[in-house]
Amino acid sequence: xxxxxxxxDLDGTLVDSEPNYYEAGRRLLAAHGxxxxxxxQHARYIGIGTKETVEALxxxxxxxAPVEExxxxxxxxxxxxxxxxxxxFPRMREFVELLHAAGxxxxxxxxxxxxxxxxxxxxxxxxxxxPVTVSAExxxxxxxxxxxxxxxxxxLGAGPADCVVLEDAPPGALAAYRAGMRCVAIPYLPEQAxxxxxxxxxxxxxxxxxxxxxxxxxxxxxxxPDGTSRGTGPxx
Numbered sequence: 001x002x003x004x005x006x007x008x009d010l011d012g013t014l015v016d017s018e019p020n021y022y023e024a025g026r027r028l029l030a031a032h033g034x035x036x037x038x039x040x041q042h043a044r045y046i047g048i049g050t051k052e053t054v055e056a057l058x059x060x061x062x063x064x065a066p067v068e069e070x071x072x073x074x075x076x077x078x079x080x081x082x083x084x085x086x087x088x089f090p091r092m093r094e095f096v097e098l099l100h101a102a103g104x105x106x107x108x109x110x111x112x113x114x115x116x117x118x119x120x121x122x123x124x125x126x127x128x129x130x131p132v133t134v135s136a137e138x139x140x141x142x143x144x145x146x147x148x149x150x151x152x153x154x155x156l157g158a159g160p161a162d163c164v165v166l167e168d169a170p171p172g173a174l175a176a177y178r179a180g181m182r183c184v185a186i187p188y189l190p191e192q193a194x195x196x197x198x199x200x201x202x203x204x205x206x207x208x209x210x211x212x213x214x215x216x217x218x219x220x221x222x223x224x225p226d227g228t229s230r231g232t233g234p235x236x
Contacts, residue, residue, distance in 0.1 A: 002162060003102065003103060003104045003105070003222075004104060004162055004163065004164050004182075004221055004222070005104065005105040005106070005107070005153065005156045005158040005162055005163045005164070006099055006104050006105070006106045006107075006163070006164050006165075006166065006221070007106070007107045007108070007109050007149055007152045007153070007156075007163055007164070007165045007166070007181070008096075008106065008107070008108050008109070008130070008165075008166050009047075009108075009109065009110060009165070009166060009167045009168060009169070009172050010108050010110040010112060010117060010120065010121075011110060011111070011112060011168075012046060012047070012168035012169060012188035013089075013092065013166050013167060013168040013172075013186060013188075014088060014089065014092050014096070014108070014126065014166075015086050015087060015088050015089065015092075015120055015124060015126075016086070016087045016088075016089060017082065017086050017120060018042075018046060018188065020078055020081040020082055020086065021042070021050075021078060022039060022042040023077075023081055024074050024077035024078035024081060025037065025042060025045075025053070025057070025074060026042075027077050028070065028073050028074045028077060029057065029061065031073070032061070032063050032065060032070075034061045034063075043189060045057075046168075046169050046188055046189065047111070047143060047167075047168065047169020047170060047171040047172050047188075048111060048142070048143065048169075048171055049111030049112075049136040049142030049143060050071065050074060050075065050078075050111060050112055050113060050116075050136075051067070051071055051111075051136065051137070051142065052111070052142050054067060054070045054071045054074055055067055057070075058070055075113050075115065075116060078116055079115060079116060079119055082116060082119050082120055082123065083119060083123065086120050086123055086124060088124045088126065089209045089212075091209065091212045091213070091214050092166075092209070092212065092214075093126070094214045095212075095214035095217065095218065096126065096129050096130070097129065098214055098215070098218055099129075099218070100129045102218075105132075105156045105157075105158060106129065106130055106132070106156075107130065107132035107133065107134065107152040107153075107155060107156055108121065108130050108132070108133045108134070108152075109133075109134045109148040109149050109151070109152040109165075110133070110134070110135060110136065110148070111135075111136045111142050111143055111148070112135060112136075113135055113137055114133070114135040114137055114138070117133050117135055118133070121133070132152065132155050132156060134148050134151045134152045134155065135148075136148055138151065139151050143169075143171040143172050143174070143175040144170075144171040144172070144174040144175045144178065144197070145175060145178070146175050146176070146178040146179035146180075147175075148175070149163070149165055149175055149176055149179040149181060150179050153179070153181070160179050160180040160181050161180060161181070163179075163181040163182070164181065164182045164183070164184060164221055165179070165181050165182070165183045165184070166183075166184045166186065167183060167184070167185055167186070167201075168185070168186050168187060168188035168208075169187075169188060169192075170192060170195040170196075170197030170198060171197065173185045173197045173198050173200055173201045174197040174200060176200075176201070177197075177200035177201075182202045182203075183200065183201040183202055183203070184201065184202070184203045184205065184217060184220075184221070185198045185201035185203070185204045185205065186205045186208055186209060186212050187204075187205075187206070187208050188208060188209075189208075190206065190207055190208040193206045193208075203217065203220055205217075
């Protein structure tokens with residue numbers, strides 16, 4: 001039996017980097033005169049690529065600086081914060097190690113910049129298990145388009161039907177569905193569990209990271225028959 005390839009989103013799925021992204025965005029906007037950017041505003045962009053987020057914020061707040069300048073600024077701020085501390089979700093590290101021991105091909109497909117992906121994986125030691133990475137910078141469109149997942153599958157030498165995606169945000173779950181891949185959804189914000197995009201996932205861990213059971217999800221991943229119906233499972 002061919003082992004399923006597993007493609008991980010990075011931010012909010014493998015690591016809890018959202019506080020760093022929020023703080024980088026807050027500092028960037030403050031430098032351009034926007035002083036009322038809070039977590040609720042940031043939460044709207046969870047799961048959206050950095051470039052798309054910057055473009056939306058630029059339009060929303062009427063900033064005159066070019067997108068590339070804003071993007072570079074946010075990436076610099078984020079990298080400083082990421083180098084200080086980025087926490088891996090403990091149960092997700094356990095899951096990665098379980099997959100690695102069993103020989104599953106694995107990759108990371110993220111909306112973050114390549115520099116950010118490399119900094120986080122190296123800093124957390126996950127690079128030893130996840131050498132194949134794809135940034136939204138390297139494809140035509142970020143999530144919810146399927147491009148990053150399809151490119152990750154190509155680099156792994158796997159067909160979409162042989163891939164399983166782990167995602168924490170609605171745009172990522174929708175991107176996995178559009179890529180023709182099975183999806184395990186672990187909402188970063190559990191209150192988003194009823195978002196219609198998560199209904200496209202094959203397994204929904206409604207309680208988020210606190211409810212994620214590595215062994216149970218692994219048994220589902222390796223035991224589910226071909227053609228598992230969408231929306232099966234919610235667990236947790």
